[in-house]
Amino acid sequence: MSDPSPVSGREATSRPSRASLRTAVVWDVLKDALDRRAEATGTDSLDVLDTGGGSGNFAVPVARLGHRVTVVDPSPNALFALERRAAEAGVADRVRGVQGDIRGLFDVVGREGFDAVLCHGVLEYVDDPAEGVRNAVAALRSGGSLSLLAAGLGGAVLARALAGHFTEARHALSDPAGRWGTGDPVPRRFTADQLTELASDAGLDVGAVHGVRVFADLVPGVLVDTEPGAAEALLRLEAAAAELPSFHAIATQLHVLGEKPA
Known part of the structure; x- marks a missing residue:
């Protein structure tokens, strides 16, 4: 359900792809959250749950960082692609795919077993978004982070x-x-207020709200692909606008990062 593989804007050494333009903000925020959690717990390998993670667009890069990732997704085809992608990336031993969904999450994973939970592109499709967020929070350990990404x-x-x-x-x-x-x-x-309220009502301390794909979906692809330096400049513009509330109202997606109180 999520976008193509994330590429950090800070780490990219070549021209950013259209996929990275759409995911770089989320990836950078998520990576920082994982780094903080690893430092706080004194471990280099966290337990991460990716609900609706599909073929591993975020799960595989997270596993490359050394973390253990469980992907819960209802599609057998997506889970098969996940297995193949993890093997090609050399992280098959750190990625596990399980068929299921966020509504029946605890039929397939345990409660309070994860340092971070990703819920990207899921809330748009569930009957009860509040229940989905509550389940995601219940899967977190105290002090863990929930990454919510939904359509704006x-x-x-x-x-x-x-x-x-x-x-x-x-x-x-x-x-x-x-x-x-x-x-x-x-x-x-969702609006930013609606997504933030869902996180707060589920017991999270909301730490950051970002607008995602504020400009990337509006700029003609031919400009980004042919104009020298345009992709890099657009990536920097997206990062600069992401945290400004005035731009949340026009973002294609909204990202909320929350922490479960210790």
Whole structure:
């Protein structure tokens, strides 16, 4: 359910790919959280749960850092791809795939067994987002971090308007689920306040809120791919705007990082 493999903006040595432009902010925040947790616990290898992690777009890079990752996903095909990707990356011994979903999470994993939980691209598709967040939090150890990534309402409204679909854009603004019409492939979208409230109500201390893909989905691909230095400049712009609340309202995705109190 998540985007293609993340590449850290700080660590990239070649021109960023379109995939890395969409995930670099989340990856940098997540890596920092894992580093802090590893330092706090005095271990180099954490237990990480990736709910809806699919083929390992985040799980495999996290495993490359030396952590143990459990991926829970309902798709057997995605889990097969995960196994293959982990093997190709040389981290098969640190990645485990389990078929399941966040609603029945504790049918397949234990409670309070993880230092970090990733819930990326999941809340849009569950019947009860609050239950999903509560389950994710219940899987965390005290002091662990939850990384929430979900579709943003404002980004969808802006995209429909810029495409000339003004009626659909207006419909999304008034629709309780933030959908622009019956043909909308995303069942639900969130504002930053809604996502933060879900995390807080589940007992998390919210530490950071980021807008993701603020500009990356709006800039023509031909410009990024052909203009010298454009991709790198866009990556820096995304990072600069990510934490500014004024840009959360137009982000395609929203990211919330919360910590479970000790």
